[in-house]
Amino acid sequence: MPNxxxxxxxxxxxxxxxxxxxxxxxxVALPTIQQALRTDFSGLQWVVDSYTLCLSAFMLSSGLIGDxxxxxRSWLAGVGIFVLGSLICAVAPNLAxxxxxxxxxxxxxxxxxxxxxxxLTQAFPDPRERAGVIGGxxxxxxxxxxxGPVLGGILVETVGWQSxxxxxLPLGLVTIVLGALSIGETAHPEHAHxxxxxxxxxxxxxxxxxxxLISAGETGWSDPRTVTAIAAGxxxxxxxxxxEARTARxxxxxxxxxxxxxxxxxxxxxxxxxxxxxxxFLYSMFLQQVQGWSPTQTGLCMAPTFIxxxxxxxxxxxxxxxxxxxxxxxxxxALIGLCxxxxxxxxxxxxxxxxxxxxxxxxxxxxxxxxxxxxxxxxYAPRERSGIVSxxxxxTRQSGLAIGIALLGALMSMRATSLLTxxxxxxxxxxxxxxxxxxxxxxxxxxxxxxxxxxLRGLFATAxxxxxxxxxxxxxxxxxxxxxxxxxxxxxxxxxxxxxxxxQA
Numbered sequence: 001m002p003n004x005x006x007x008x009x010x011x012x013x014x015x016x017x018x019x020x021x022x023x024x025x026x027x028v029a030l031p032t033i034q035q036a037l038r039t040d041f042s043g044l045q046w047v048v049d050s051y052t053l054c055l056s057a058f059m060l061s062s063g064l065i066g067d068x069x070x071x072x073r074s075w076l077a078g079v080g081i082f083v084l085g086s087l088i089c090a091v092a093p094n095l096a097x098x099x100x101x102x103x104x105x106x107x108x109x110x111x112x113x114x115x116x117x118x119x120l121t122q123a124f125p126d127p128r129e130r131a132g133v134i135g136g137x138x139x140x141x142x143x144x145x146x147x148g149p150v151l152g153g154i155l156v157e158t159v160g161w162q163s164x165x166x167x168x169l170p171l172g173l174v175t176i177v178l179g180a181l182s183i184g185e186t187a188h189p190e191h192a193h194x195x196x197x198x199x200x201x202x203x204x205x206x207x208x209x210x211x212x213l214i215s216a217g218e219t220g221w222s223d224p225r226t227v228t229a230i231a232a233g234x235x236x237x238x239x240x241x242x243x244e245a246r247t248a249r250x251x252x253x254x255x256x257x258x259x260x261x262x263x264x265x266x267x268x269x270x271x272x273x274x275x276x277x278x279x280x281f282l283y284s285m286f287l288q289q290v291q292g293w294s295p296t297q298t299g300l301c302m303a304p305t306f307i308x309x310x311x312x313x314x315x316x317x318x319x320x321x322x323x324x325x326x327x328x329x330x331x332x333x334a335l336i337g338l339c340x341x342x343x344x345x346x347x348x349x350x351x352x353x354x355x356x357x358x359x360x361x362x363x364x365x366x367x368x369x370x371x372x373x374x375x376x377x378x379x380y381a382p383r384e385r386s387g388i389v390s391x392x393x394x395x396t397r398q399s400g401l402a403i404g405i406a407l408l409g410a411l412m413s414m415r416a417t418s419l420l421t422x423x424x425x426x427x428x429x430x431x432x433x434x435x436x437x438x439x440x441x442x443x444x445x446x447x448x449x450x451x452x453x454x455x456l457r458g459l460f461a462t463a464x465x466x467x468x469x470x471x472x473x474x475x476x477x478x479x480x481x482x483x484x485x486x487x488x489x490x491x492x493x494x495x496x497x498x499x500x501x502x503x504q505a
Contacts, residue, residue: 007182008123009133012116013140014175015079018168019112022086022105023051024148025164027284028295029156031443036161037095040441045214045409048281049402050099053210054106055113056398057203059391060251061195062110067388071118072183076176078111083172090165101165110391113398117390121378122186132317134378135371143310149284149299156295195251201240202251206399209233210406217410218441253388261497262380264490266396268329269373271482273400275475276336276366278408283359285412286468289443290348290461304356308363309370316371325376326494330486332369335361337479343472348461365479373397408471416440416467423459440464 026033030044037043066074085104092098120137124130155163212229219226244250257263280302287298319328339362346355377393417433417440424432435456438444440463445456 005123007178008119008184009136011175011179011182012119013137014171014178015075015112016116016137017140017144018079018171018175019082019109020144021148021151021171022165022168023048024144024280025152025155025167026051027280028149028152028299029161029164030281030284031288032156032161032295033098034443037092037098039095040218041409041413042214042218042441043095045217045405046099047095047102048405049210049214050102051106051109052398052402052405053203053207054103055109056395056402057199057206058107058110059114059395059398060202060388061199062114062391065111066115066118070185071115071122072179072185074111075115075119075183076179078108078115079172079175079179080108082108082112083169084108086165086168086172090162092162114390114394117374117378117394119183119186121390123184127379128317128321130378131320131375132314134375135313135316135320137371143306149302150296151299153294153296153299195244195247195249198240198244198247198251201236201243205233205236205240206402207233208236210402213403213406213410217406217413220414251388252392256381256389256392259380261490261493262377264485264493265325265373265377265380266393268333268369268482268486268490269377269393269397270400271333271478272336272369272373273397273402274404274407275340275400275479275482276362276369277397277401278404279340279362279472279475281405282408282412282468282471286346286465290465290468291350292348292461301352301355302359304359305363305366308360309367312364312367313371316367316375319368320372320375324491324494325372325379326486326491328368328372329376330483330491332365332367332372333479333483333486335365336369337365337476337483339365340472340476340479344469344476346468347465404475408475411474412464412467412471413440414467415470416463419466420459420463423463424456427455427459436463440467 026047030047033039033047034041034044062074062078082105085101085106085108088101088104089098090101092101116137117134120133121130124133151167152164155161155167208229210233212226212231212233215223215226215229221227240252241254244252245254257266283302284298287293287301288295293301316328339358342358342361343355346358374393378389381389417436420436420440421433424435429435438446439456439460445460
């Protein structure tokens with residue numbers, strides 16, 4: 001890599017580090033935030049989903065903003081807005097203000113994350129060199145995921161949960177200075193047009209569907225509010241796709257999906273968000289609420305996942321060049337599914353050695369799947385569309401995360417509440433369902449039953465673990481199905497494309 005591009009790479013890597021650090025830190029701090037702001041489990045889901053919803057909904061438009069007004073300018077603006085959102089979160093006195101800050105962070109992240117891949121794609125036109133630098137970007141992102149839980153746990157226990165947001169301020173300012181000095185401006189305005197109707201419809205369908213899934217975890221699938229929201233989400237998605245197909249300059253160019261390789265890569269990206277990215281939220285809750293680890297211990301327990309990613313990710317460029325994107329992705333998704341399937345046997349007394357091994361397997365799967373999926377999607381479209389292509393692949397991933405948090409969180413909550421209700425009913429506890437819902441949703445363990453708070457906590461841990469198993473089994477099935485799709489569809493399509501390119505050459 002030429003020395004003149006080293007500062008550019010450092011700036012882009014650090015910007016992604018800031019955005020992803022916040023995700024991993026927040027997951028570890030959720031139980032503490034729940035107690036401090038007196039919110040329930042659905043409130044914690046919204047702390048994560050308010051960020052990811054804005055990421056996925058605004059990301060397509062943000063990619064077009066970069067193509068139209070300049071990738072450097074929009075990316076630096078994203079860093080500045082992210083710093084502002086972090087400050088709002090840090091001073092939040094209640095859940096509403098915290099969610100507002102998370103929305104600001106999400107809008108900023110929609111400029112930052114696709115902008116990173118777009119800037120790297122423009123700076124590195126050689127496919128092999130680009131694959132290597134994107135692999136390095138994924139490795140650096142993994143470092144943020146590793147540092148986040150450990151650093152977050154230490155900050156939460158020693159300074160307070162607000163500090164996990166305040167740390168973004170100095171990091172963001174350094175990123176702005178470094179990026180302003182090193183990144184060259186590029187733009188392709190002829191491919192960019194702000195699609196405000198499409199943006200509104202994307203916010204509508206994704207927001208309504210997420211709200212409905214989170215509501216299902218609170219009130220059940222048959223509740224009128226849940227049914228209405230999910231129906232609105234489905235109708236909104238249909239309206240969004242119809243409008244994007246008919247409008248002259250859509251923010252989501254559906255024509256890109258005519259290439260079956262690009263279409264499958266985006267399905268895989270959605271599945272990656274629903275499974276692997278969502279698992280960070282689920283693992284953090286399981287380790288703290290079931291196994292009783294502190295925030296710092298939780299971060300250390302999850303470290304094998306990210307350590308393996310750091311070690312393996314730099315080799316992805318070479319492996320992709322030799323074996324192809326589809327092979328690495330298929331193996332990665334199979335390993336992710338294996339990790340989650342193994343988690344279905346984890347309980348309150350499971351030794352850490354077994355859990356740590358599963359985390360390492362999942363980390364290897366992430367190391368193979370995450371950069372390969374991003375590099376594959378970027379290679380399946382023209383370079384001049386790099387802004388929108390990067391936005392699409394990241395938007396599908398963040399959509400998967402938003403829906404995964406809502407869906408898998410709802411499955412975990414509903415299963416745990418149902419089981420705990422049964423346990424309490426068998427023990428002769430009056431108002432068993434109300435007591436169970438208070439314990440699962442708000443971690444309120446007050447009870448008049450003879451078992452006392454200690455007995456209730458024991459039953460809670462067992463029920464919560466079973467709810468976690470339901471979520472893990474669902475995620476494992478999705479991961480295995482995605483691996484099968486890659487083998488059956490993407491691998492032959494890649495081979496066909498390679499033969500055609502060789503014949504043309």
